[in-house]
Amino acid sequence: xxxxxxxxxxxxxxxxxxxTPSHQSATRPDQPRRSFELSSExxxxxxxxxxxxxxxxxxxxxxxxSRRSASIEDNARKPSRVRWPTIISLAILTTGVLVILxxxxxxxxxxxxxxxxxxxxxxxxxxxESTTPDGVRAxxxxxxxxxxxxxxxxxxxxxxxxxxxxxxxxxxxxxEVDVYLPEYGDILVGTATMPSIKVxxxxxxxxxIDFLTDLVAGDVKGIHSIAMDWIEGRLxxxxxxxxxxxxxxxxxxxxxxxxxxxxxxxxxxxxxxLPVISLEKLNVHxxxxxxxxxxxxxxxxLDSPIGITIPPLAFEVLVPNCSPGDPLIMVANAxxxxxxxxxxxxxxxxxxxxxxxxxxxxxxxxxxERDSPLDLLVSNFIQGQETTIFVRGADPxxxxxxxxxxxxxxxxxxxxxxxxxxxxxxxxNFTMTDTHFSLPDPFADPKTPAGQPSVxxxxxxxxxxxxxxxxxxxxxxxxxIANVYYQGxxxxxxxxxxxxxxxxxxxxxxxxxxxxxxxxAIKDAPLEVTxxxxxxxxxxxxxxxxxxxxxxxAATVDTKVSTGLGRLTVRGIPASGDVPVNTPTSNLxxxxxxxxxxxxxxxxxxxxxxxxxxxxxxxxxxxxARIPFVDILMLFNGTAIAHITARNxxxxxxxxxxxxxxxxxxxxxxxxxxxVEAGRTLVxxxxxxxxxxxxxxxxxxxxxxxxxxxxxxxxxxxxxxIPQLSTPGSPEDGKGGTHFIQDATLHxxxxxxxxxxxxxxxxxxxxxxxxxATAFYEEDEPLGRIRHYKHFDVPxxxxxxxxxxxxxxxGGVGYDALRKALxxxxxxxxxxxxxxxxxxxxxxxxxxxxxxxxxxxx
Numbered sequence: 001x002x003x004x005x006x007x008x009x010x011x012x013x014x015x016x017x018x019x020t021p022s023h024q025s026a027t028r029p030d031q032p033r034r035s036f037e038l039s040s041e042x043x044x045x046x047x048x049x050x051x052x053x054x055x056x057x058x059x060x061x062x063x064x065x066s067r068r069s070a071s072i073e074d075n076a077r078k079p080s081r082v083r084w085p086t087i088i089s090l091a092i093l094t095t096g097v098l099v100i101l102x103x104x105x106x107x108x109x110x111x112x113x114x115x116x117x118x119x120x121x122x123x124x125x126x127x128x129e130s131t132t133p134d135g136v137r138a139x140x141x142x143x144x145x146x147x148x149x150x151x152x153x154x155x156x157x158x159x160x161x162x163x164x165x166x167x168x169x170x171x172x173x174x175x176e177v178d179v180y181l182p183e184y185g186d187i188l189v190g191t192a193t194m195p196s197i198k199v200x201x202x203x204x205x206x207x208x209i210d211f212l213t214d215l216v217a218g219d220v221k222g223i224h225s226i227a228m229d230w231i232e233g234r235l236x237x238x239x240x241x242x243x244x245x246x247x248x249x250x251x252x253x254x255x256x257x258x259x260x261x262x263x264x265x266x267x268x269x270x271x272x273x274l275p276v277i278s279l280e281k282l283n284v285h286x287x288x289x290x291x292x293x294x295x296x297x298x299x300x301x302l303d304s305p306i307g308i309t310i311p312p313l314a315f316e317v318l319v320p321n322c323s324p325g326d327p328l329i330m331v332a333n334a335x336x337x338x339x340x341x342x343x344x345x346x347x348x349x350x351x352x353x354x355x356x357x358x359x360x361x362x363x364x365x366x367x368x369e370r371d372s373p374l375d376l377l378v379s380n381f382i383q384g385q386e387t388t389i390f391v392r393g394a395d396p397x398x399x400x401x402x403x404x405x406x407x408x409x410x411x412x413x414x415x416x417x418x419x420x421x422x423x424x425x426x427x428x429n430f431t432m433t434d435t436h437f438s439l440p441d442p443f444a445d446p447k448t449p450a451g452q453p454s455v456x457x458x459x460x461x462x463x464x465x466x467x468x469x470x471x472x473x474x475x476x477x478x479x480x481i482a483n484v485y486y487q488g489x490x491x492x493x494x495x496x497x498x499x500x501x502x503x504x505x506x507x508x509x510x511x512x513x514x515x516x517x518x519x520x521a522i523k524d525a526p527l528e529v530t531x532x533x534x535x536x537x538x539x540x541x542x543x544x545x546x547x548x549x550x551x552x553x554a555a556t557v558d559t560k561v562s563t564g565l566g567r568l569t570v571r572g573i574p575a576s577g578d579v580p581v582n583t584p585t586s587n588l589x590x591x592x593x594x595x596x597x598x599x600x601x602x603x604x605x606x607x608x609x610x611x612x613x614x615x616x617x618x619x620x621x622x623x624x625a626r627i628p629f630v631d632i633l634m635l636f637n638g639t640a641i642a643h644i645t646a647r648n649x650x651x652x653x654x655x656x657x658x659x660x661x662x663x664x665x666x667x668x669x670x671x672x673x674x675x676v677e678a679g680r681t682l683v684x685x686x687x688x689x690x691x692x693x694x695x696x697x698x699x700x701x702x703x704x705x706x707x708x709x710x711x712x713x714x715x716x717x718x719x720x721x722i723p724q725l726s727t728p729g730s731p732e733d734g735k736g737g738t739h740f741i742q743d744a745t746l747h748x749x750x751x752x753x754x755x756x757x758x759x760x761x762x763x764x765x766x767x768x769x770x771x772x773a774t775a776f777y778e779e780d781e782p783l784g785r786i787r788h789y790k791h792f793d794v795p796x797x798x799x800x801x802x803x804x805x806x807x808x809x810x811g812g813v814g815y816d817a818l819r820k821a822l823x824x825x826x827x828x829x830x831x832x833x834x835x836x837x838x839x840x841x842x843x844x845x846x847x848x849x850x851x852x853x854x855x856x857x858x
Contacts, residue, residue: 110163111159114159114160114161114163114164117150117151117152117156118151120144120145121142121144122142122144123140124141125141127139127306127307128307128309132216132402133402133404134402134404135214135217135404137212137213137214138213138215138306139210139211140210143206143207144199145207146201147203148203161203164202164203165202165203167201168202169199170198170201170249171198172194172196172197173247174193174194174195175194175245176191176192176194176244176245177191178190178191178242179191179192179218179240180240181238182263183237183239184226186241189217190215192214193216194211194213195211195212195213197211217404223408227411227412237265237266237267238265238266239263240264241263242261242264244259244261276300277299277300277416278300278301278346279296280299281296281297281298282297282468283295284469284471285470286470289356290564291354292564292565293355294334294353294355295351296349296350296353297348297351298349298351299348300349301346307342307343308340309338309339309341310336310339311401311402312337312401313393313397313401313409314333314335314393314397315336315391315393316332316391316394316395317353317389317390318331318390318391319331319373319377319389320388320390321373329373330359331358331359331362332354332355333356333394334353334394335351335394355565357566358565362374363568370571371571375571375572378571379572386417388415389415389416390413390416392412392413393405394410395410397409397410429460429461429462430460430462430576430577430578431577432458432459432579433457433460434624435455436626437455437624437625437626438454438456438625438626438628439453439703440453440703442629442705444705446705449495451705452526452527452705453527453706454524454525455527456521458519458520459519460517460518461577462516462518463515463517464513464514465513467513471563472564473516473561474504474561474563475502475559475560476501476502476504476562477499477500478496478500478502478518478520478559478560479496479497479498479500480557481494481496481497481556482496483553483554483555484552486551489531489534490530490531491529491530491531491538492529492531493527493528493530494526494527494553495525495528496525500520501520501521502519503519503520504519505517529706532712533712535709535712536712536713539713540713540716541583542621548580548581548582548583549583551579553575554575555576556572556575557572557574557575558570558572582621589720592617592618593618595615595723596613596614596760597614597616597657598612598613598614598762599760599761600763601763604840604841606840606841606842607669607676607841608664608666609841610662612662613660613663614661615723616657617655617659618654619652619654619655621653623653624651624652625650625651626649626650626651627647627648628647629645629646629647630645630703632698633697634663634694634695634696635697636678636679636681636694639670639674639675640670640675641671642666642679643663643664643666644661644663645661645662645663645664646661647660647662665841667679679843680846682694683843684846687847688739688740689850690848692722695718696717696720698714699714740757740758741755741756741757741830741849742758743755743756743855744756744828746806746857747803747858748818748856749858750803751784751805751807753786753803753806755800756798757794757798757799757801758798759799761796764796765793765794765796766794766836766838767836767837767838768792768794768801768834769789769791769835769836769842770835771786771804771832771833773830773847775806775830775854776829776830776831777813777829779829782812783815783828784807785809786804786806786807788804788805821856823856823857823858825853825854825855826853827852829849829851832846832847832848833845833846833847834847
């Protein structure tokens with residue numbers, strides 16, 4: 001029979017031999033060879049093979065169910081004792097030799113068919129014992145048996161059993177098996193040197209085979225081609241052809257030199273999958289001379305049908321470039337210790353990597369892009385996506401690595417995909433202090449940064465460092481794009497696209513783990529409002545107070561990172577946190593405590609005027625703001641009467657003094673006759689010293705760059721009290737206010753009166769054009785009347801009027817009170833309709849004075 005011990009290189013099956021190797025019997029070279037079908041038990045070490053019939057010197061397919069054995073185990077054969085006369089012994093020996101000759105030469109086809117169906121080889125183990133300078137030493141173990149019950153033809157079964165009973169044993173001499181790849185130019189993959197193997201071929205006799213064979217690598221380039229096709233998923237089918245040259249003997253009879261050729265075909269599902277990598281431990285730390293070391297422990301699930309001990313290896317670690325067609329970028333050297341690969345078990349690999357420097361091509365922006373290859377790699381990793389790195393053999397290799405392995409490793413680049421580690425919780429704390437808000441420039445394009453609100457603040461971020469990072473790291477500069485949310489709805493986008501200088505210090509998180517505190521200032525970072533309705537809710541909450549406003553910030557951060565390897569840019573780090581915005585415990589406007597410091601006129605017309613006002617007020621919040629421009633409507637009793645405008649003002653926490661405000665008084669323009677009446681009523685109430693409440697309301701033009709915000713806030717008008725005049729030197733009435741008429745002097749003999757007036761205008765005199773007034777004692781007792789239509793001026797501040805004729809009411813309670821108060825003073829009330837003119841503006845107001853002190857003189 002033909003020995004197929006070379007099959008480890010043909011079909012991956014384990015072959016074994018008995019302790020005493022022997023040959024299988026064979027036919028002549030020009031006769032069909034015997035072939036053995038391998039039973040299904042051999043498939044754990046087989047991927048797949050075509051059912052071929054092995055011919056000595058020829059090749060022909062076998063039945064679909066057949067699988068062939070590679071070797072036959074030997075059983076010890078005991079010599080028979082001679083107990084009869086010599087003539088009987090010689091006859092038997094002659095008969096046996098004749099039978100063997102008949103089996104070997106006369107009837108090979110019958111014996112071959114029997115062997116094909118009856119031969120069963122059950123591989124039990126195949127392992128790589130060690131590497132050699134030229135290849136590997138493999139150990140093959142298995143069981144071989146002839147099972148006649150598998151032969152369907154009764155005649156062939158009987159003849160085969162008889163023939164193998166006569167032959168008993170077959171032995172192969174030392175032989176070699178060459179393995180070729182027909183589909184890859186018929187290159188020589190390798191050569192296996194087989195020891196002599198002896199097996200018992202009688203029916204049911206089990207042979208235990210165990211032998212070592214040296215496998216010598218062939219064409220490394222051919223192996224590289226197969227490996228690359230497998231790695232890149234192009235290996236759908238592979239034919240492997242083996243040629244063995246055997247010297248077969250049975251007993252003392254030589255069956256001659258036999259050449260066995262066999263072809264095994266592997267289909268796509270037969271090939272092992274690429275290894276699945278599971279990262280168990282990663283420790284990155286500083287090394288000598290500014291390098292960085294990486295200790296890695298990983299588990300690889302290798303679909304290997306054999307056990308193997310892999311010697312120490314050296315690798316180059318590479319990462320993808322900008323596009324798949326670009327050369328890979330080498331970033332580190334790595335080495336592994338000896339690795340034991342076991343069948344059906346995960347493989348543990350410990351590796352040490354060394355990064356000596358950051359290659360320039362790793363941090364350079366890709367053509368036409370902002371991102372670099374490092375950005376793409378880090379982005380995939382921190383988003384928890386699959387990341388692929390590549391390894392190939394180092395040049396030069398380690399001294400312990402055989403040259404043939406080093407040649408193969410250098411020629412093959414293997415991708416190692418692994419899942420990144422999402423850094424969603426890397427930011428442990430996120431705060432803003434010294435916050436300053438600025439409204440947009442009214443003349444800027446709303447689509448530009450100047451046309452958006454802006455924020456300035458001191459940002460403090462506590463970053464939890466992964467436990468794998470055990471090296472010194474600093475963050476000297478940062479920038480970010482942050483989405484701002486309120487109660488789950490997006491308010492806007494905070495654009496910090498300019499690099500900001502930062503300070504970073506190592507600290508500890510609340511749980512004691514290592515953390516990095518990064519502090520940086522942002523200056524006028526534009527806030528692009530994406531939902532004016534949400535911003536309106538936030539502003540209303542800030543104004544009316546009651547609860548702290550929590551803004552959620554979700555940012556994508558770019559950082560300049562300084563390590564022992566140098567400074568590099570890492571983009572796309574996710575960062576998020578809640579920023580509390582503290583609000584007053586009550587209505588903001590109730591806490592402003594405003595006071596008008598000065599009021600001066602600007603342009604005037606017949607029915608409108610503009611005034612410049614300086615005010616003092618208190619900002620009860622901890623936030624500052626800059627307002628380039630804001631315009632709001634002032635209403636009285638629901639009727640619009642004026643615009644209030646602020647330009648280029650800075651508001652700080654606490655007391656704010658001499659803040660300029662512009663008032664454009666235009667009742668008729670805003671609401672016609674109704675506006676005029678409402679404005680007249682408001683002025684009359686104000687100069688009479690009453691606490692007067694007006695309504696302020698936003699509109700589309702409140703912030704020209706954000707018309708939708710002004711429109712949204714207009715749904716919530718705010719009522720405020722007009723602040724009392726408190727110019728320097730102005731008299732107080734003891735009740736916190738100042739009246740237009742401070743006091744009066746009544747001259748009885750001349751029936752005239754003069755008045756001390758207070759004008760709030762700082763630089764412009766107003767003119768009294770007419771007075772129609774009545775004075776009362778104790779609210780309803782008339783004292784006198786004035787009907788005066790001559791003009792006189794009232795200068796700014798405190799002034800004295802000329803004497804004005806008074807028609808006294810003689811008799812009655814009021815007149816008696818006047819006489820009794822002669823030389824003294826008397827409190828009186830007055831109701832007066834006064835015509836006023838300020839430059840071009842004219843109007844008539846109703847003045848109601850209570851408790852005016854009148855000095856009574858002769």
